[in-house]
Amino acid sequence: MRVVTLHLTNYRSWKECGLAFHPQLSIVIGENGSGKTNILDALYLASYGRTLRGRDEDAIRWGERESSVRAIFRSEGGAERAVQVTLGPEGKSMFLGGRRLEGRTELVGLFPLVLSSSDDLDIVRGDPERRRNFLDAVASLLYRGYLDTLREYKRTLRQRNRILLEMALGRGGSMVSALAAWTERLVVLGEALLRKRLRSLEELGPQLSEYYRELVGGGRCAVRYLSRVDVDVDDLRAALEKALAVSAVEERERGMTLVGPHRDDLALEVDGTDLRKFGSRGQARAAALALRLAEAKLVASRGEPPILAVDDAFSDLDDRRAERLLAQTTGFQTILTSAEEARTRELLAARAAHGRVFRIRENQVMEEVLA
Amino acid sequence: MRYASPAIERAIERLSRLPGVGRKTAQRLVFHLLRSPQDETEALVQALLELKRKVRYCSVCFNLSEEDPCQICADPQRDRSTICVVEQANDVVAVERTGQYRGLYHVLGGALSPLDGIGPEQLRVAELVRRLEGGTVREVIVATNPNAEGEATAVYLARLLKPLGVRLTRIARGIPVGSDLEYADEATLARALEGRTDL
Numbered sequence: 001m002r003v004v005t006l007h008l009t010n011y012r013s014w015k016e017c018g019l020a021f022h023p024q025l026s027i028v029i030g031e032n033g034s035g036k037t038n039i040l041d042a043l044y045l046a047s048y049g050r051t052l053r054g055r056d057e058d059a060i061r062w063g064e065r066e067s068s069v070r071a072i073f074r075s076e077g078g079a080e081r082a083v084q085v086t087l088g089p090e091g092k093s094m095f096l097g098g099r100r101l102e103g104r105t106e107l108v109g110l111f112p113l114v115l116s117s118s119d120d121l122d123i124v125r126g127d128p129e130r131r132r133n134f135l136d137a138v139a140s141l142l143y144r145g146y147l148d149t150l151r152e153y154k155r156t157l158r159q160r161n162r163i164l165l166e167m168a169l170g171r172g173g174s175m176v177s178a179l180a181a182w183t184e185r186l187v188v189l190g191e192a193l194l195r196k197r198l199r200s201l202e203e204l205g206p207q208l209s210e211y212y213r214e215l216v217g218g219g220r221c222a223v224r225y226l227s228r229v230d231v232d233v234d235d236l237r238a239a240l241e242k243a244l245a246v247s248a249v250e251e252r253e254r255g256m257t258l259v260g261p262h263r264d265d266l267a268l269e270v271d272g273t274d275l276r277k278f279g280s281r282g283q284a285r286a287a288a289l290a291l292r293l294a295e296a297k298l299v300a301s302r303g304e305p306p307i308l309a310v311d312d313a314f315s316d317l318d319d320r321r322a323e324r325l326l327a328q329t330t331g332f333q334t335i336l337t338s339a340e341e342a343r344t345r346e347l348l349a350a351r352a353a354h355g356r357v358f359r360i361r362e363n364q365v366m367e368e369v370l371a
Numbered sequence: 372m373r374y375a376s377p378a379i380e381r382a383i384e385r386l387s388r389l390p391g392v393g394r395k396t397a398q399r400l401v402f403h404l405l406r407s408p409q410d411e412t413e414a415l416v417q418a419l420l421e422l423k424r425k426v427r428y429c430s431v432c433f434n435l436s437e438e439d440p441c442q443i444c445a446d447p448q449r450d451r452s453t454i455c456v457v458e459q460a461n462d463v464v465a466v467e468r469t470g471q472y473r474g475l476y477h478v479l480g481g482a483l484s485p486l487d488g489i490g491p492e493q494l495r496v497a498e499l500v501r502r503l504e505g506g507t508v509r510e511v512i513v514a515t516n517p518n519a520e521g522e523a524t525a526v527y528l529a530r531l532l533k534p535l536g537v538r539l540t541r542i543a544r545g546i547p548v549g550s551d552l553e554y555a556d557e558a559t560l561a562r563a564l565e566g567r568t569d570l
């Protein structure tokens with residue numbers, strides 16, 4: 001998939017901004033606060049039907065009523081399709097071609113985009129929830145219906161937790177007699193999630209290692225599923241039942257379900273060092289990038305290669321790694337941003353890359369073609 | 372703002388107690404009624420009064436009905452060996468619309484939902500067990516909604532009723548996950564009934 005043009009009107013800091021991207025490499029250069037991330041944010045909106053940061057209505061340019069983003073995408077086969085998303089006082093409306101879409105789900109997946117931002121450091125270093133969310137997003141790309149199962153699991157969990165809470169408080173009455181039924185549903189749904197998460201990791205792991213090695217030039221990066229459930233067995237259902245049985249007394253005391261997919265985590269390691277706690281910033285950044293590249297590869301294995309966007313592409317990377325990042329992005333249409341003009345130009349000169357540079361100056365975008 | 376007429380205020384206040392009706396909508400309704408002919412309003416009042424006077428729960432299946440037992444329970448043509456368990460009376464209407472089902476019903480009056488304080492005692496579960504004690508019923512089709520609450524209710528019923536020796540089936544998941552039976556189209560629901568599996 002490629003994005004051919006992107007047009008922003010009253011979107012965040014931009015009154016008007018039009019970009020015609022290069023089929024391979026586009027680089028947006030501009031000072032801090034010049035609106036680079038806002039451009040990627042708009043691209044994200046056109047692909048996912050919601051803004052990257054904050055609430056949709058916050059993206060309307062201050063003092064304006066309505067904001068719109070238009071994008072033209074081109075598939076591998078050459079078919080072009082136009083997406084328009086409008087944000088206004090009446091909310092959001094989305095159009096594909098001229099047809100108005102019912103909701104986001106109609107849009108998601110049509111124009112695949114994998115976006116890496118500096119927030120991705122939190123996937124490596126932040127709360128387990130960030131890693132679970134990342135894995136859930138990957139699993140939902142690979143498995144149809146995963147999100148439905150996840151949603152039902154979360155709802156079932158809340159329901160079951162209410163019974164446990166009532167029990168912890170010495171109440172519960174007739175609800176308690178239904179605990180076993182809720183537990184059975186939690187196990188069925190939990191097992192389905194576990195299985196798909198583990199399969200996703202099996203595919204993601206090797207890609208992660210490879211991209212990490214190629215970005216860094218060495219080092220073994222590995223990812224492991226962490227759970228109080230024994231996930232090394234074939235019968236995951238029995239394993240989950242057992243883990244629940246082991247925690248049965250404790251969960252009734254604390255009034256919540258203590259084991260299951262909602263409590264699990266990923267261990268990210270480089271040469272055996274746990275990056276969550278001990279990794280350097282550069283290592284964590286490289287791992288975060290490698291995770292996104294691996295995700296892009298998995299998306300490509302299921303259909304169209306996604307568009308790859310990397311915000312603040314070279315920050316936290318030394319020169320060698322920055323050069324290697326430029327080399328790694330081939331195979332995808334790539335859009336990078338950078339606040340470091342001189343350094344970025346040097347990197348581009350060293351790699352003699354084909355592409356297009358968009359230089360932001362005083363709210364204007366100047367376009368330059370690289371040799 | 373308040374109206375000079377207490378009658379208007381009273382009508383607005385009453386109407387805005389209805390679910391999904393805010394003060395704004397209530398005002399609109401009141402002014403519509405004021406503009407309508409007298410007999411229109413009287414017919415409406417009559418319809419509402421009859422609703423309360425005539426409609427009751429069937430003491431057998433708990434479907435809404437004007438007779439007790441309801442038309443379905445009283446119909447000698449219906450197959451008494453099968454009971455389809457649904458959450459609400461609306462669901463009976465939905466299943467009947469398919470024209471595919473000839474058995475009886477049992478309306479639970481909801482689904483398990485601890486977050487709303489609903490356990491088995493808040494549903495008509497004991498009444499269902501009592502209906503099975505006669506021995507006439509051979510199959511119970513659990514047609515609760517395909518969402519977290521409906522599925523848990525299905526599992527609860529399966530665990531409870533299995534020992535009674537009836538065949539327990541669950542409608543197939545042809546209906547979009549997380550949706551309501553009530554909104555499934557006839558063909559989909561007919562397929563779901565057709566492709567039911569043992570619980």
Ligand SMILES: Nc1ncnc2c1ncn2[C@@H]1O[C@H](COP(=O)(O)OP(=O)(O)OP(=O)(O)O)[C@@H](O)[C@H]1O
Nearest residue numbers: 012013032033034035036037038058059060061062
């Ligand atoms: N709704 C909005 N209306 C107007 N301006 C906005 C709106 N939302 C954000 N901005 C402005 O956009 C600017 C930030 O733009 P953006 O995040 O794209 O910068 P950047 O080029 O990515 O900077 P950095 O290099 O620091 O990451 C801020 O100055 C912010 O005030």
Ligand SMILES: [Mg+2]
Nearest residue numbers: 036037038311
């Ligand atoms: Mg930025």
Ligand SMILES: [Zn+2]
Nearest residue numbers: 429432441444
């Ligand atoms: Zn009846």
